Amino acid sequence: MARITFAGESLIAQKQGAKEVLQITRFIYANVPGLDPNTPVDRAATKPPASQIVHSYDIPAGNSGYVNPNQVVYSSMLGSDIGDFDWNWMGLESAEGVLFAVAYLPLQQKRRNIPPLQIGNNVTRNILVEYSGAQELTGITIDASTWQHDFTVRLKGIDERERLSNRDVYGRACFFGDGLQVEKVGTDYKVKPGLAYIEGIRIHNPSSVTIPGTTVPTTICIDVALERKLNDVVARYSFTNGVTKNDYTDKLGTRHYCITLAEVTTQGIHDRRPVEAITSSLVEHFASRTWVNSELDRKADIGTTLNSYGITDALPNLNPLPSGSYDLHGADYAFVSAKVEPHLCQNCYWNGINWLRHDITKPAVVLFASAGTLLVRRAEAGANPIAWTTTDEVRNSSNTYSSADIDQLLTTVNKAINKKADKATSLSGYGITDALPNLNPLPGGSYDLHGASYAFVSAQLESHLCQNCYWNGTQWMRHDTTRPAVALVAGNGGLRVQHVPPGPNPIVFSSAAQVVDTERRATTQSAGIAPIATLEQLDAGVDDSLIVPPQKLRWGFSISLSANGYIAFPRWLGGLVVQWGNAYISENNTQFLFPIAFPNNCFVLNVGTGENTTGAAEVMNIKPGSLSKTGFIGLATATSTYPYIAIGH
Incomplete structure (x- = not known):
């Protein structure tokens, strides 16, 4: 690896102080006897004596390029018409004759092409140097990627595909909760810490940022780009105060994406962020969309229970609740499954045509599984039918910090109870009180476990919400072997997700992911969730229940x-x-x-x-x-x- 000499550092300081251009004009190749290439470069040494210098190469104007504002690279290309010599020392020399940078190498050979006696070789050697303001000081305007043969194009393509994949999931912009929200603190306007995706670029703002020079009215925007840094590409962002900015490409060819965070007026702060309520917590457990879609025979002169008629293919109401509430009360296990879409609903139900609220003065939410994905829809209070305002994926510990598809958990119980033509066609016709009535009959074998104020699916050992899968008493089976299956399992005091791709029956669940639970707090004895410490809390050094990430530990160091x-x-x-x-x-x-x-x-x-x-x-x-x-x-x-x-x- 090349190192800048002390004389080179002094020359940099002199040129910067005099505001002059630093010109590196030649490569020097030397064969230094006894040189160990594994030893550190002697930065105080001078050029080898003339007897050891085997070749000098004047650098053409097109053989200098910049990698970024702080890195420049120089290239020498020795054709097969040059030779013969060996070398193990290589240096860069300035126009003033100052030895600027040096590299030690194992002994290298350069041979001239002398047909038919000797086949020559071509040698290309590059030296990259890094210091603050290197591109500006050297006046180099050529991007090194135009003549350096590397994987820049390939890697840039990978970065762009990843960005576009994220954009497909999060859209133009998606802010998590109050992340990067503009707020007024005293007389200052600040941007809160948090997480967002802008044009597929993941932005994490670790701490609150003050917006300088904020005068009302104004528009506060965020400027986001993927920028090269050494051998990596990192997300860079900055906040601007003034007029709304449009996307643009800078002079280095980097594409910038600009999103308005807020408009500040004399009336206050108008939040312009597209926000999704995405957190690390699990979506609350709601009643699932599943029900018994059949009718019971009625006979007035017989008892009022399923056992009175010897009925064995209906779900008994083992835990009668008041006010029209129901509990799907299993023994060791309980399942709700359907082939296409099972639902857990609160204050809402499907009438076969539209979604309706039980109570139009209250909000509604439905947790449903579709195509191997677990989703949540929400709507505020309002008139029927329901127009859902948001649809979000439910996240678990296997995909908390990525946009990967979540295999969904769906299940439906298909019930069929034989009818007798000479008997009643409803539970009430027989006076049966220990069965769950089918209050919302649906077509195509679909069911709605339709509670009043509350609905429950409970079991002593394990309860399950299943999509395209069910337990037949011995093993797990798919409804449709051409589709993926997923199960949400409540057992042993915790929640886990099991999912498998399409395949033959029976199902073998190969893995299970624990569902994120905000009540599980991290301690020194057990894993869990803990809040990220702010810089102020880190300075105070009092609270032992916070997490300090490496970036904050290194803040200012x-x-x-x-x-x-x-x-x-x-x-x-x-x-x-x-x-x-x-x-x-x-x-x-x-x-x-x-x-x-x-x-x-x-x-x-x-x-x-x-x-x-x-x-x-x-x-x-x-x-x-x-x-x-x-x-x-x-x-x-x-x-x-x-x-x-x-x-x-």
Whole structure:
């Protein structure tokens, strides 16, 4: 790996200070005897002697490119007409003759093509260097992807397919709950932390962000893009304050997507986010859409129970409830299953044509399973028939942080009780009180377990909500072997999801996923759910029931372990910054920049001694008044490299 020399770092600082273009003009190849390619590059070394330099390559203008604003790459291409030589040392040299960067390699061969005696080879070597503002300082305008042969196009295609897949699921924009909602805190406007998908790009805002310079009226937008970073592509986002922004492509060819978060007026904040109530909790348990679609014979002179008639193919009402409520009361197990769509409904039912509310003054919700997916529909109070306002997927622990399809849990109980022509055709006709009446007859063998205020499906050991599957007393079977099956199981005090793809009967459930439950709190002894700590809570260090993710643990901490480096502690550890470096000076009044600027103050700067050409100690002083948060001006007794250390905040 190539390393920038101390002389190269000094040249960068000089060019930045003088606002001049840094020009890297040639590659140097050398064969250094005894060079170990596994040893670190000597950043203080100079060019090898002329006797060891085997080739020099002037870099054409088209052989320099940028990877991103902080990375540039230089390329040399040695054709088969060049040779013969071996090399194990490679360097970059500036237009001023300064050795800028060096790389050590195992011994390489370059052979010239001499037909028919010798077959030559072509050699291409690249050196990538990284430092702040590299593209601007070098003036390179060519994107390296136009001439570097890599997997950029392939990887970009993968990223784009993933983005489009997410967009198919979440649409143009989808904000989870109050994530990234604009709020007023005192006199400031802030964007809340949270999660959102914008044009398929996942955005996680870990903490509240203050929007500067907010004047009313205004529009607050979020600008989102997938941006290259080293060998990765990451989601970048920023908040803008002013007029509404449209999607655009920047000068580097990166596509940006802009969504309005809120409009701020004198009347208040008008939220413009498309919001879905998506959380880590399970959708509440509601009554399932399933029922017995048959009629009971009536005989006035016989008893009032199923047993009185010897009826065995009806569901007994084992737990009679008042006010028209019902409990589908199983023994060890209970199931609700249907081939296409079973439903659990609260304050709603299907009359064969429309969805209707029991009580139009109250909201309605239905949990239903369809095509292997578990879904929830909601509607506020209002007139019948119902027009559903939202339809969301139900999430469990197997797909909590992704858009993968959730295999749904559906079940229906198909009941058929023989009729006798000479008897009554309803339960009430016989006076039977321990059976569940079919209050909402549906066509095609579908059922609605139609309770009044409440409806229950309960069992002592396990209760099941099944779609395209049922338990025959011995094994699990599919209604239709060409469709997927899923079962939601309540057992042993917990909820789990079992699902399988289409296949032959009997069913073998190979896996089970636990359903996310917000009541299961995380402790030091057991797994569960815990809230994410804010930076303020992390600073306070009091609450032991919060989760601190790596990003917050590292908030404000950075480190550069190089010859010119630094270590900056986070705010919650005091914010101390320690920097060190090696200042090469050949003339007095040379400006030296710290690796990073101190955010607040530089408390102390200590400069060590250097050596002159005879090995005698030399000193470098700091020009009075030149010490600042960004650097200092040196006054030395001789040309040398002087180590220093600076401490600040």
